[in-house]
Amino acid sequence: MSVNKLGKFAVIGLSAAWIVGCASSATDTDSSTVSEDATSEEVVEDTAENSDQAFGAGDDGSLTSVIVEDAAEEAVDKMASLVGVETVFYFDFDKSIVRPESREALAKHAEYLVLNPEARIVLEGHADERGTREYNMALGERRAKAISRYLTIQGVAASQIETVSFGEEVPVAFGHEDSAWQLNRRVEVRYE
């Protein structure tokens, strides 16, 4: 019964994710390059030894894979509702306000987290290179907390969420212009 319900939900979630994915790539020029290859889920094993590798594929500013600590089959099945759902959310300069276009994908994460109270996420906040490093650490955290608040308002338990900031230390785009800075001002959702 409950399994059936979850399955149904997953199917709805999946198709919704497709729609959201297409809609956002059509309307949002900033993140269009990012969403292009965001349709398949990758499972990356996250260990202390290779913790940096999660960012290795970020040359074009994309880091859209859902990262799962334990790559068991069961976990993959459970996360089916998150296939194709954005895991990177962007911010305006010196701002930590969740953009309207982020809401649908965040709602998907919230639904998943509410249905799976044992699931844990880390929200990793980032800033662009402008300004000082420690201030950017604080700014990255403020952005991660903004996403965290958005999720808790939708019923996610605070205990499921950890916020961490990388400041300007881990950029995904390396230019010194607006387009690169935009890709770096972000929060990444990482499933533990």
Add this chain to the structure above:
Amino acid sequence: MMFRKWLTAVFTCLMFMSTAKAQLVIEITSGADQLLPIAIVPFGYEGVDALPEDIAQIVENDLARSGLFQPIPRANMLSMPSVEKDVFYRDWRLLKSDYVVIGTVEKLPNEKYRIGFELLNVLGQKPVQKHASIDIGPQNFRDAAHYISDKVYELLTGTKGAFSTRILYVTAEGDRAAPQFKLQVADADGHRPQVVVESKEPILSPSWSRDGRDIAYVMFRNRRPNIFIQKLATGERQQIAQFRGLNGAPAWSPDGKKLALVLSKDNNPEIYTLEIATQKLERMTNHYSIDTEPSWEPDGKGIVFTSDRGGNPQIYRLDVNSKRVERVTFEGDLNTRASMTPDGRYLVTVQKNDGNYHIALQDMKTGRVQILTETYLDESPSIAPNGSMVMYATTYKGKGILAVVSVDGLVKYRLPSADGDVREPSWSPYFK
């Protein structure tokens, strides 16, 4: 006789040029108008074995870099005396050199060297610094040179030299998407770099203890920031803050007993102090805004820090006893990462104006603000212990590099690195 000496000097000089390899090369971009002409004559050496370093050349580079001196080129020198009795003062008057530094290197039987030097006043025709000597090992030639530079600088300017100090900085090398982070320590002129910590995860905010023996820094581990303190000599390391959220911006108190740091364990970034011996943690600020980048005033009574409690980031001063907070900066779109000169007279910040980030200097008496730099994306200013220069990080040709500006804004030079990004400079105190 003199010619032979001269030949030896030229020969040894050439030797050094080919062997000297610097990680960071000094490039002077502009200088002050009124420079004091000084000749640093190649030091006399009677030995046959090549010397590890050209002491006179290092002294010349040090003094040139200070922006206060105009060294006379070796090629113009009419003679190269190494003891005072061989000095013809009129030769140096002709070259319009106000001062002359001469010296000798003598190999001692026990693998040591005796370095002798004196500083002569050309117009007065007499020594300012009479012959003095120091005995060193072959690995200490650069130390001896910086010691001589400090002496000359102090005798002629009245200010203690900072040539014997060191710098900490962070490099990010290799694949930009997955760089290798290295915390390095080097001489203030960028020579003799040594890696202190290396990690695949970011390192930032290095800071010196007041005696220069210990360092503190932030390093990520398992994707979370932690604060470490480390003994520079032994590498012995201690993790001192590993709270949920931010663990950042460590800054040693002037008495060396406490660290100011930033934690967000109680929800948002606040300034704390940690007594190192007892691990006693005390919360110093209490505001829902960002409070970060603490830096102690020289007397330890106050901490200046960045806060956006007024809307955009500006510098505030926290009284350590009363915990009372007052705003310090009012000019510019924002001010961050403040620190005070050792005499407490000036506040150095990163100021943003019309979208540009530059190093600014605020006179604490008059409130007057001067923008010192015109480079791109300037950050992380760190003041020399004699208060004469500010080293900072900037972006040049798309790369992170270190640059230096004098507190009067007249002297500027950059320290380009061979590979990777260089950032987060931290100038050491004087070593006791």
